[in-house]
Amino acid sequence: MAQYRLHYFPESGNSYKLALMLSLCGQTFEPVWTDFGAGITRTAEWRSSVNQMGEIPVLEENGVTLTQTAPILLRLADIHGRLHPITETERFEVLRWLFWDNHKMSSNMATYRFRRAFTEAPDQHIQSYIRGRVDDALAILEQQVKDRPFVIGDRVTVADISICGYLSFPPDESGYDLAATHPAIHAWLQRIAALPGWRPPYDLMPGKRLTRYG
Numbered sequence: 001m002a003q004y005r006l007h008y009f010p011e012s013g014n015s016y017k018l019a020l021m022l023s024l025c026g027q028t029f030e031p032v033w034t035d036f037g038a039g040i041t042r043t044a045e046w047r048s049s050v051n052q053m054g055e056i057p058v059l060e061e062n063g064v065t066l067t068q069t070a071p072i073l074l075r076l077a078d079i080h081g082r083l084h085p086i087t088e089t090e091r092f093e094v095l096r097w098l099f100w101d102n103h104k105m106s107s108n109m110a111t112y113r114f115r116r117a118f119t120e121a122p123d124q125h126i127q128s129y130i131r132g133r134v135d136d137a138l139a140i141l142e143q144q145v146k147d148r149p150f151v152i153g154d155r156v157t158v159a160d161i162s163i164c165g166y167l168s169f170p171p172d173e174s175g176y177d178l179a180a181t182h183p184a185i186h187a188w189l190q191r192i193a194a195l196p197g198w199r200p201p202y203d204l205m206p207g208k209r210l211t212r213y214g
């Protein structure tokens with residue numbers, strides 16, 4: 001049985017992707033709370049000893065350090081035989097949506113929400129620009145999950161786990177009430193929340209929270 005240690009901070013949707021995946025796979029992990037708010041991931045020491053990319057999350061698997069959620073999700077899916085693509089076509093589709101999520105959905109929503117909720121006096125011109133990009137990504141996702149239960153079709157895969165990462169936090173942090181504005185995304189999130197082993201972000205990732213502003 002693999003031993004997992006997850007370096008995270010509670011507000012991190014990227015960390016939630018891995019915490020949720022481990023939980024859905026019936027795996028436990030040692031939580032390693034990281035002082036992101038104090039800038040620890042920007043220090044030369046953390047970068048040389050934990051993650052050269054200066055990013056959270058980091059997953060240790062039997063003492064081996066892994067970073068970047070997309071390949072880690074695929075690895076966990078293969079190892080635990082859950083939420084993995086089966087056919088070549090499915091594999092292509094999962095990769096396509098993982099890349100889209102990293103570039104368009106999670107990155108923009110993470111930046112928008114972080115600045116809105118956890119930054120003192122964010123520049124509203126910048127917020128408005130990023131919000132436009134979040135709106136675009138949400139419109140694409142709304143369309144995709146309108147006619148199919150999960151992102152690539154009938155089966156839930158790691159593409160869903162990646163994309164839901166930042167959309168699973170309380171609406172007052174992002175300022176997006178998806179139940180009111182994006183009914184298909186809301187219904188899709190409820191299907192994910194019904195999976196055995198699902199737990200909400202702040203249950204899976206305990207510890208001291210960032211200062212809340214917005």
Ligand SMILES: N[C@@H](CCC(=O)N[C@@H](CS)C(=O)NCC(=O)O)C(=O)O
Binds near residue numbers: 015054057068069102
């Ligand atoms: N593509 C990366 C994104 C990780 C990421 O951006 N993490 C955020 C925290 S949730 C971070 O560490 N940001 C620091 C920075 O961008 O300087 C992944 O999937 O692991």
